[in-house]
Every structure is written in structure tokens, then in C-alpha cells.
Amino acid sequence: MTAYVVRRLLLMVPVAFLVTIGVFMLIHLTPGDPALIMLGEDRTPQAIAEIHQQLGLDKPLYVQYGIWLGRLAQGDLGRSITTHEQVTGAIFDRLPATLELGIVSLLWSLIVAIPLGTIAAVRRGSLVDQVATGITVAGVSIPNFFIGIVLIFLLSVSLRLFPFGGYVPFTQDPIESLRHVLLPAIALGTAGTAINMRFTRSSMIEVLNHDYIRTARAKGASWRRVVFVHALKNALIPVVTIIGLQIGGIIEGAVVTETVFTWPGVGRLAVESIFNRDYTVVQGIVLLAAFSYMVANLLVDLVYGWLDPRISYS
Amino acid sequence: MSQAGTIVAAGEPVRRTPVALLGLLRTNRRVAVGVGLVAILFLIALLSPVISPHDPLATSPDDSYLPPLSPGHLLGTDELGRDLFSRVLWGARVSLPVAFVAVGVGLFAGGIIGLASGYAGGLVDLLLMRLIDALLAFPGLILAIAIVAALGPGLRNAMIAIGIVAVPVYARLVRAVVLQLKQMEFIAATRSLGASPWRLIVRHLIPNLMNPILVQVSLSAGFAILAEATLSFLGLGAQLPTPDWGQMINSGSTFLNNDAWLAIVPGAAISVTVYSFNLLGDSLRDALDPRLRS
Numbered sequence: 001m002t003a004y005v006v007r008r009l010l011l012m013v014p015v016a017f018l019v020t021i022g023v024f025m026l027i028h029l030t031p032g033d034p035a036l037i038m039l040g041e042d043r044t045p046q047a048i049a050e051i052h053q054q055l056g057l058d059k060p061l062y063v064q065y066g067i068w069l070g071r072l073a074q075g076d077l078g079r080s081i082t083t084h085e086q087v088t089g090a091i092f093d094r095l096p097a098t099l100e101l102g103i104v105s106l107l108w109s110l111i112v113a114i115p116l117g118t119i120a121a122v123r124r125g126s127l128v129d130q131v132a133t134g135i136t137v138a139g140v141s142i143p144n145f146f147i148g149i150v151l152i153f154l155l156s157v158s159l160r161l162f163p164f165g166g167y168v169p170f171t172q173d174p175i176e177s178l179r180h181v182l183l184p185a186i187a188l189g190t191a192g193t194a195i196n197m198r199f200t201r202s203s204m205i206e207v208l209n210h211d212y213i214r215t216a217r218a219k220g221a222s223w224r225r226v227v228f229v230h231a232l233k234n235a236l237i238p239v240v241t242i243i244g245l246q247i248g249g250i251i252e253g254a255v256v257t258e259t260v261f262t263w264p265g266v267g268r269l270a271v272e273s274i275f276n277r278d279y280t281v282v283q284g285i286v287l288l289a290a291f292s293y294m295v296a297n298l299l300v301d302l303v304y305g306w307l308d309p310r311i312s313y314s
Numbered sequence: 315m316s317q318a319g320t321i322v323a324a325g326e327p328v329r330r331t332p333v334a335l336l337g338l339l340r341t342n343r344r345v346a347v348g349v350g351l352v353a354i355l356f357l358i359a360l361l362s363p364v365i366s367p368h369d370p371l372a373t374s375p376d377d378s379y380l381p382p383l384s385p386g387h388l389l390g391t392d393e394l395g396r397d398l399f400s401r402v403l404w405g406a407r408v409s410l411p412v413a414f415v416a417v418g419v420g421l422f423a424g425g426i427i428g429l430a431s432g433y434a435g436g437l438v439d440l441l442l443m444r445l446i447d448a449l450l451a452f453p454g455l456i457l458a459i460a461i462v463a464a465l466g467p468g469l470r471n472a473m474i475a476i477g478i479v480a481v482p483v484y485a486r487l488v489r490a491v492v493l494q495l496k497q498m499e500f501i502a503a504t505r506s507l508g509a510s511p512w513r514l515i516v517r518h519l520i521p522n523l524m525n526p527i528l529v530q531v532s533l534s535a536g537f538a539i540l541a542e543a544t545l546s547f548l549g550l551g552a553q554l555p556t557p558d559w560g561q562m563i564n565s566g567s568t569f570l571n572n573d574a575w576l577a578i579v580p581g582a583a584i585s586v587t588v589y590s591f592n593l594l595g596d597s598l599r600d601a602l603d604p605r606l607r608s
Contacts (some may be wrong), residue, residue, distance in 0.1 A: 011447075018448030029464035137596070141589035143540055143560075145547050146581035149567050153574045252453035256544055260567070270456075271548055274463040282463055289456040297451075 001305070008298055016294065020072065023287045024065050027055065027279045038081050038277045051081065055280075077284040082276045087284040091266055097167050098265030101257070102250030104181045105189035106243065113193045114236070117200025121235075122227055124205065132197055139194025144253060148187035148260035155183060165262040184261040188253045192246045199242050204235040237307050241300050248296025251289040342601045348532075348594030355587055359406040368397035370404040370557040379573050389579050392562075393569065398576065401557040402583050408469070408558045409587065412551075413538035415473045417531055420480025425527075427481070428488025429515060432496070442485070449482040458541055462550045469542075469558075472551040476541045480534050487530055491523050525602045532595030536588045543584045559584045 027034045035051040036043055051057070055078070056064045071078065077087035120132035156164040162183050170177040207213065208231055216226045254267030262268070266285055273281035338345045358365070367386070374395035382390045382398075389398040431442040449457070461475035462468075495501055495518075504518055545551035546560030554561065559580040566576030 014444050015447045015451055018444060019451050022448060022452070023460075026460055026464050029461070031466070137589060137592055138585070141536065141540075141592050142585040143543055143547070143563075143581070143588075145544065146563060146577075146584065149563065149570065149577050149581065153570050153578070157570050157574075249453045252455045255455065255459060256548065259548060270459070274459065274548075274550070279463075282460065286452070286456055286460045290452045293453050294451045 004305075005302065008301065012294060012298065016291070019290045019294070020069060020287070021065065023283050023290070024068055026283055026286065028061070030279075033057075034279065038279060040277060054079065072287075077287070078280040080273075080281050081278045082273075083278075087281050090269065090281060091284050091288060094264060094266045094269050096169070097263060098251060098254050098258070098267060100170055100177070101181055101184055101188060101254060101263060101265060102247070104178075104185035105250075105253075106192065106246060108182075108185050109189040109193040109196055109246075110243070113196035114200050114232075114239070117197040118204055118227065118232060118235075120197070121201045121204035121208065122223075129201075132201065136194040136198040136201075139190050139197075142190065143256075144187050144190060145256045145260050147190050148184065148257055151183045151187055152260070167264050184257050184263055187260065188257040191253075195242055195246075196239055199239045200235065203238045204231060207231045207235040237304070240307060241304055244296050244300030244303065245293075248293040251285065251292065338598075338601050342597065344593065344597035345601050348590065348597045351586075351590035352532075352594050355406055355410065355590060358403055359410045362400075362403040362407050366397075366400035366403045368400040370396060370401040371555050372396065379569075381573075382575055382579075390573075390575055392566070392576055393573075398579055401562060402559070402579055404557040405559040405562065405580060405583060406587070408552055408556060409539050409542060409584070412469060412473050412476070412542045413535045416476035416538040416542070417480060417534045419474065419477025420534060421484050421527065421531065423477070424481040424484025424486075425488050425523075427485040428490075429492060429519065431485065432489040432492025433511070433515065433519070439489075443489070446482045446485045449478070450486075454479045454537070455541060455544060458545060459548070459550065462545055467550045467553065469552050469556070472542055472545045475545070476538045479541065480538070483530065483534065484527075487526055488523060491526055492519055495519055495522055529595055529599045529602060532591050532598055536591035536595065539584065539591065540588050 030037045033048075034055070035048045035057060038051060039047055056067050059067070068078075075088055077091075079085065080087055080090055083090070116128075116132050116135070120129040123129055152164050155161045163180055166180055168176040168180050204227075208227075213226055213231055216230050217223070221230070251266055251270075254263075254265050255270055256267070257263065258265045258267035259271050266288070270282060270285045273279075273285070339349060340346070367388070374391070377387070377391050377395040378393050380387050380391040380395075382388065384390055387397050387399065389402065391397055392401070427442050427446065431439045431446075452460070458472070458475040458479050461478060462471050465471040465474065501514065501518060504514055509517075542551055543558075543560030543563070546558045547564045549561075549564065552558030552561045554565075562580035563577045563584075566573070566578075566580065569576050
């Protein structure tokens with residue numbers, strides 16, 4: 001196991017290195033002088049020179065990358081071109097809102113997906129199964145921003161049950177916080193719900209065909225006990241993989257959902273920064289998204305082996 | 315919106331002739347429905363200049379905000395009095411080509427990388443796969459947004475960005491199938507008969523890649539349409555006044571209080587389109603993968 005962890009970490013090094021090159025090159029993909037693009041109409045020679053100096057654009061590319069990587073190693077992602085605040089600070093200020101949204105959406109997805117997926121597997125071919133299957137295909141087909149808009153229309157604008165947009169920190173007022181987070185969380189979690197339901201269903205169907213389930217039934221265990229005590233525990237192992245990847249991909253989904261619900265998180269910061277041509281902030285967020293995805297992948301692999309002893313790391 | 319979950323299993327390579335694939339339409343109801351829905355969408359995209367009752371760009375301020383089922387405007391009109399039904403029909407003409415160019419970019423670049431990696435093996439495989447791992451390290455939508463942010467908003471750049479996101483999916487898929495095929499006796503036999511690498515790839519490897527690629531193309535097209543709509547919704551894809559579904563939802567969302575249909579109609583169009591491609595991909599995978607057939 002230790003050898004496997006070390007090997008995986010070593011394999012991550014070149015990938016992480018390539019990721020940093022990709023993120024660094026983001027600024028240099030812009031056609032023409034990045035400084036001119038970032039400044040837009042407000043380009044004075046002084047402002048251009050300032051950005052050239054701040055980003056080291058007057059130096060050769062490899063030198064620029066070396067300087068950028070050196071700063072990155074110290075946790076310094078540079079300063080925002082528009083607000084002049086530290087990029088790291090700007091991201092970490094917005095991160096709690098994104099994490100709150102991501103956690104609630106994940107919880108919502110699990111609360112819906114696991115029971116429905118289990119029932120669909122147990123009653124294969126029934127109406128519940130057909131409805132669940134329909135939800136899984138529709139869930140991955142409907143854009144989350146559209147789900148958000150429909151939820152706003154139905155539950156905020158028409159029925160006035162939930163506030164439209166805005167954020168209240170959980171520490172400030174838990175009830176209000178939940179009222180504000182619920183709609184964006186449902187919108188963000190719909191695709192995840194569909195995928196988790198599908199995995200729970202197929203994994204449960206497979207587990208229910210195993211001999212030990214038949215043995216448990218033969219020994220007189222009730223069907224409910226067999227499903228929820230014996231089968232579900234093992235059926236959820238593959239679901240853990242997907243959940244891990246969904247945690248790693250929280251920022252990705254948040255980009256659109258936070259824009260729809262004016263949620264002050266990292267995703268909305270990304271969109272605002274793109275329109276402000278604030279590439280240093282965009283770089284920081286893309287880097288954070290990529291690294292959280294990579295770490296989530298690694299953790300999923302490790303947890304998977306821990307949960308399922310049959311998996312060999314040799 | 316990661317694509318990771320949609321990568322299809324390599325499966326046992328069974329080459330099917332076009333006639334056999336057509337036979338699936340008769341024997342498999344889900345495949346037939348999927349093909350039928352996608353065919354209808356293509357017909358709409360192709361015929362929208364003929365079947366649209368109005369010019370999708372023509373404004374008529376006197377007719378603005380007409381509700382659905384108004385005389386002469388089946389789905390109503392938007393804030394500038396443009397016919398929503400015509401704009402939705404023309405939207406297919408924007409979304410489908412974007413999706414197919416993007417999938418084409420991904421398939422071409424990813425296919426070449428996957429073939430080279432799987433066929434050559436060794437150091438070439440190691441280096442190319444690290445590159446692919448690096449691309450896979452970025453969540454799909456974040457990578458697309460980052461690329462469009464750098465290249466500038468617009469449909470052409472959106473196509474390139476979505477295509478780049480699809481590259482690792484095809485590279486991994488093609489490599490996996492090529493590695494599997496390389497172990498098979500017919501490849502060893504062909505090689506021992508003196509077939510050149512070019513002949514081996516073109517005559518024996520590529521035809522056996524068609525089944526998994528066909529499935530992946532259907533699933534990727536659904537993803538590409540969703541990604542294009544998302545980019546356009548954020549203002550990074552199609553620009554005004556192009557009748558694009560994502561962009562229409564964006565402008566329609568500001569009128570939710572009184573005219574919610576302006577956002578709901580194009581949203582339904584995207585959902586039905588993506589659903590059709592996902593249904594086709596899913597049903598093809600079930601029909602073509604022997605392990606899933608039971």
C-alpha cells in the first residue's frame with residue numbers, strides 16, 4: 001500500500017508540472033500583447049509598463065515561468081490586475097461560500113440518489129425503476145443553469161418560498177443560510193444526483209446477485225435487512241469513487257450555478273475575472289480547480305482500496 | 315460537467331459492417347428512438363431556413379413579449395419582438411455544427427495521440443499519456459472556460475475549447491482499444507505476413523475502433539452541446555444577435571417575473587437535444603458492448 005501511495009505521488013509530479021505549464025501559458029494564449037488585452041480601453045503606456053513589470057512579460061518565456069513557479073511554491077499567485085489584492089486572498093475569501101454550496105449539493109444528491117437508486121435496483125423493471133432511470137438520463141441532459149432558472153421561477157418568483165440569490169454564512173444564521181443555499185444546491189447537485197443514482201442502481205443489482213445475499217436470505221434475514229445492512233454497504237463502494245470526483249469538481253459546477261444565483265463564491269469570481277480580463281485571478285482559480293481534481297482522484301483511488309480489500313495495489 | 319463518467323468501455327472488438335449497424339435500427343427499439351430523435355434534430359437544423367415562419371433576427375418592437383400561442387407566433391416573441399419559435403429552430407443550426415466541429419477536433423487529435431501511444435508503446439506512450447493526464451487533471455468546463463477566456467469569446471473559440479476538452483477522452487479510448495487489439499492473434503498474423511505499420515493501422519486497427527468511437531461520438535456530442543450552451547449562457551460563446559440557445563436563456567432569464575417562457579423554451583430545446591444524443595450513446599453502448607447486452 002505504501003509503495004502504491006509513493007508511486008502515485010511520484011506519477012503526480014510530472015502531471016502537476018504539466019498542469020502548471022498549462023495554467024501559466026493561459027496568459028500567453030491571448031492573441032497579441034496580454035497587457036493590452038487586460039487593460040482594454042484604459043491603456044496608458046505607464047499601465048502597460050506596470051503589467052509588463054508585474055508579470056515579467058519583458059523576460060524570456062522560460063524565465064517568466066521560473067519566476068511564476070517560484071512564487072507559486074510560496075503560495076503567491078500574484079495580484080489581481082483590477083482590484084490589486086492578492087489572488088490567494090481573493091480566492092480564499094470566496095472559498096467558504098463555494099464549499100458550503102458544494103457540501104449542501106452533495107448531501108442533497110446523496111439523500112435523493114441512494115434511496116431511489118436502491119429501490120430502483122430492488123424493484124427492477126417496476127414503475128419506480130423506470131422513473132429513476134428517466135431521472136438519470138434527464139439529470140445529465142438538462143443544463144444546471146436551466147434547472148436553476150426553473151427553480152427560481154417556480155419557487156422564488158411564483159411561490160415565493162425561497163429567496164432569489166444572495167448568501168448568508170452558516171455561522172451567521174443557519175436557518176437563513178439553508179434557505180438561501182437550497183435552490184443553488186439543488187441546481188448544482190442534479191447531475192450528480194443522476195450519476196449517483198445510476199451507479200447505486202447498477203452496483204446494487206450486481207451485489208444482490210452475489211451468493212452471500214442468497215445465504216443471508218436462506219438464513220432467514222428479512223429482505224429489508226438484506227438490502228440495507230448486507231447489500232447497500234458493499235454496493236456503495238463504487239459510488240464513493242464518483243462522490244470523490246464530484247467533490248473535486250465542485251468549483252467546475254459552481255462557475256455557472258453561482259452566476260445564476262449571484263452566489264459570492266469562487267465560480268462567480270472566475271466569471272467576473274474573465275470579463276474583467278483579470279488573468280492572474282483566472283490562472284489562480286483554474287490552478288485550484290485542477291489541483292483539487294487531481295487530489296480528489298488520488299484520494300478516491302486510495303479510499304477505494306481501503307474500502308474494498310479485494311483490490312490489489314501490487 | 316466532466317466527461318470522465320462518459321468514457322465508454324473499450325469492449326471486445328467486433329467489427330460490424332454498416333449493414334449490421336443498420337440492422338440494429340430494426341432490432342433495438344432504444345437505438346431506433348435515439349437515431350430517430352437525432353435525425354429529427356438534424357432535419358430541423360438543415361431545414362430551419364425553410365420551415366422558420368419568421369426571420370430569427372427580424373425585430374418588431376410593436377410585437378414584443380407576445381405570449382406563446384399568439385396569432386402568427388407559436389412560442390411568442392422576445393423583448394425585441396423576434397419570433398421565439400424561429401429563433402429556437404435556428405438555434406439548432408448553431409448548436410449542432412458547433413458540437414460536431416468540437417467532437418471532430420477531439421476525435422482527430424485524440425485519435426492520433428491514442429493510436430500513436432497505443433501502437434508505439436514505450437517512451438512515446440509514457441510521454442503522451444502524461445500529457446493526456448495533465449489535460450484530464452482539468453475539470454472539462456473549467457478547461458473550456460479557461461481556453462475561451464484566453465482566446466476571447468466567440469463561437470469559433472468555443473468550438474476549439476470544447477474540442478480540446480474532448481481530446482483526452484478519445485486518446486484514452488483509442489489507446490485502450492489499440493492495446494487490446496495488439497494482443498490479438500489476427501494482428502500478430504497480419505504483422506508476420508509482412509504488413510507495414512501503415513497498413514496495419516489503416517486496414518486492421520482503425521476499422522475495429524469504429525464501435526467504441528461511434529458510442530463515444532454520440533455521448534461527446536451531448537456534452538459538447540451542453541458545454542457550448544453553458545459558454546454562451548456565460549457570454550463566452552455565441553454573441554448577440556446570433557440565435558443561440560444558451561445565449562437566449564441568458565437574456566430570457568432577466569424577464570422571469572412576467573415572461574418566463576423566454577428562458578424556458580430554449581432551455582427545453584437544449585435539454586431535448588442533449589437527451590437525444592445521450593439516449594443514442596447509451597443505447598448504442600448497450601447494444602454494441604457484449605458485456606452489457608444481457
